[in-house]
Amino acid sequence: MLQQLSTERMGLSTRIGLFCGLMLSCGLLRADDGVQQDRSAPELLPESVVAVAEIPKLGAIADTLWDHPLRQRLLELPVYKATLQSKDFKQFQQGVNAFESAMGEPWLPALTRLTDGGVTLALSVSQGPGITVLIRSSDQNALEKFRDFILAIRLLSGKGKLVQQAEYRGLTAHALNDDAKMVLLDHYLLLTNQSELGKAIVDRYLDPGQSTLQTNERYQQTLAMRNSTHPALAGEESPRVATAFLDLQSLRQAGVAKEVYHERSGNYFGELLLGGLLTTVRHAPCADVQLQLSSSAVGLHLATEHQRGWEPPREYTFGAPELGVAPPLLTIPNRLFALSAHRDLSQMWLRAGELLTENAEEQLAQADTQLVTLLSGHDFGEDILGSFGSDVRIVAQVQDFADRLPRPAIQLPSFAFEFQMKDASESQTELRRIFQSFIGFINVTGATNGMPPFDLGMEAADGAQYYTATYVPNRDQQKNAAAPINFNFSPTIAFVNDRFIVSSTTALARELVQSPTKIESQPAGEETEPATHPVNTSAVLDAEPLRSILQLNKSHLIANNMLEQGHTQEEAAAEIGLLLELVEYLRQADLRLDFNDGRMEFDFELKLAK
């Protein structure tokens, strides 16, 4: 019979199913009688565990994803159909078939039943990296079938080499390889790559009362933090599908993810955006992570303790003496992206030596030297950035070239920065002069490269003063519908009260000057702003304008794909088409960072199209 089973014609799933059945019927694998059934995974895990992810209802997640309308649309994509034919997918499908055969039912109900008590992943670093997976099920029979399925896989991949067994305190442990071990503990199936960690869990299972993760002070602190916040997802009640506890202090001491804890950043813009978050993570003892999922959104929430004493030398992010708050996001029609943050840019520029790596600082120093020349001796950090308050707003908008010529062949979004001037009367003249010098400099360097010159203009309208620079097309470019990329730009600065706007186009500067009235008259039903309470940093990316700009540049994206990947036109068109289709399934991406009540909270949310 065994010879028959090993015949090569037999499919993997059939072989595993029969193997499991055989093992069970022969009584070779026997589950031990349970002694403790009601204890949670944190009550079994040792205190030394430094990271835990808990997924209470894995089946529900799979169910949500499986039934999601997005999945049905993805199934119709040519690329998905092609994936179905790939070798890797066929292997995966074989694995699924084998799982179903072993469990005796389709994979989704089997997974739901198998994990109805939750799945827990834990990391320990006390004796080297040790990973543990605890699967809890109300159906012990399902756990036994799954254990036998794993043993069957191990036996087949080991080319018939027998699985080693060992007894520990009356329980049978199976060695899947030199490191990985598996033990069935009543309603738990324990898998680990570290024997000592496995033994510690078994000890706690058999001997309640020992110190566990549940009694860990930092874990309790994290639970308290978690229970006091339940971030709403897309404005609706949504389940936490996964939570995680990170013992940051122990992880730092163990040298895990060292790059996160570097005091200096190599990326200027990364530092600007997330420097404050990282500096908190470098000090916080623990962190709570929550993942949420609904049919219309996915959200990630990170929370840690925050103390003001941890802020130096990054006070530029936080504000002083009170914690700074970002202004509202700018709202304009066809908005692609907006970011609003509390950042003291002058302070950041001047303290770059303490914040950035040597290389990054060197680059910044070079830029600073060049800017001094361009700024007629003014210091960029002190005089220019120093004249602004700490309210920073950035916005990008899809440009409308429908009725405009020359029309650039590649259509880029326009973008603008908005600052508050500390002393408008003093700064206005200086900033205007710098803008004019800058345009003059561009004209001189552009002329040597055959670029058309900018024409400087000035006008007062809407209570604002505009200083504009417009490319003057030569005669043969005036009606050009495939003009060079520089026709995307008409750099403009605008002063309105204490607001200072630097925009890549005059049209966007005008929109922003008028934007306060537009916010008030925003039609009902439009996308609401993500930040409804004051935060330190807020950003939003709108999918509809993104789709529109990708569509406008589709032929160029295809051409770029051909050059970058060597694809044929058909292949490139399919790849870009897929990208466009995927963007169609998105509605908005939001990011929020906040420091309050001794806590830092970071939220990222991806909203899907309805």
Added chain:
Amino acid sequence: MHDIDPNWAWQVFEPTAERPWDRALAAHLFRRAGFAADPTTLDAALTQSPTTVIEELLRANVEPSQFRTTADQLAETVLAGGEAKRLSAAWVYRLVNAPSQLLEKMTLFWHGHFATGAEKVTDARLMWQQNQLLRQYALGNFPALVHGISQDPAMLIYLDSVANRKAHPNENFARELMELFCLGEGNYSERDVQELARCFTGWEIKNKQFRKNKYQQDTGEKTVLGQSGAFDGEEGVRCVLEQPSVERFLASKWYRFFIADEPAPSAELLQPLADEFRKHDLQVAPALQFLLQSNLFFSSHAIGRHIKSPVEFIVGMLRGLQATASADLISKGLIRLGQGLFYPPNVKGWDGGRTWINSSTLLGRSNLLADLLAHESTRFAGDSLSAYLKELGIDGPQQAIEHYESTLLAARLSDEMRGELCRAFPKAAGGDEPAARELLHAVLSLPLSQLG
């Protein structure tokens, strides 16, 4: 070279039992009159006579409109983005995918002949316009090409000839026209340069376009290469093109490009080719047909006597194995290897021959090849190399090496070398993708693989 009989050399090659029209000869033809051919193309060529295959290559003197539209769109995307350096990637795509191999090979030849560098011209669109001009006349009328290049903005900017005033005739273009483009050194005098420069007075580039400024035209009588008259620029070019040195100069360059880098051929050996060129009023295609169908072209005097340029090496590998790869990656690699498209070293173009090879460039070729083979975008007939070889029925390293020899190499490897390769890569072509790619890399990094 002096002992080659010109009569035998230029006779039409007729396959015989001793020298049959086989895969090796067909591959040689496609390597020189293009970059390389895949097995299907080679097998199709063997069903026809060599002359018919050559006629077909020459007949494809215009790109199919669909391909042209696609290839031009790539260039337009690059131009719209304003990245002048990336323009070479658009040409790489054409070189790898163009249905008309000989047309593209000749465009590359003329780029080296009428060398113009984007580093100095800076306006990518002008460089692209020149490239289109070279392609338009690549297999056509040489005088029309010379007239076109004489008024080409990129060329005139490159040779500092954007303004040519009668008070100060600019001799640069006049000198290069005779020395580098039409006649060669020793076939004109200093006086001819000065007089020809007078013909070009009033020719200038304004707003990136060629125009004639009649107020700056020297309308007086000039004597150019023995002819006198009140010549303007066009007539000056005509005087140059009527010189018998034109056909000899071009014949000599084509000999080096298509037949052998060295030794230099005798004047007697070249004369029939030169005569053929003149006989057809300096039409390129008939002269190339005369050359490509000759005994000399299919003889041991030509096979393996040419060191592949970096473009021939990389594009040949891709075309021979029906491969596609990132044009961006290739174009950057070609710059490192000294043959950046649109970036010739100077007005003389690339010297070619042995100058392509030294310890540094050989290593550079190997590295570029390794980069390409390691890059995720590199595919063979849309698949992995191992799947491609399997599709061709190739099993094991021995057969893979034989395949590479027959499509990409000018000569067979020694048994010893082949044995070493088989021992080093036993799993190649057995479905093991990394091993298959390593074997290909090893074969193409051999000195023998640098010969075309």
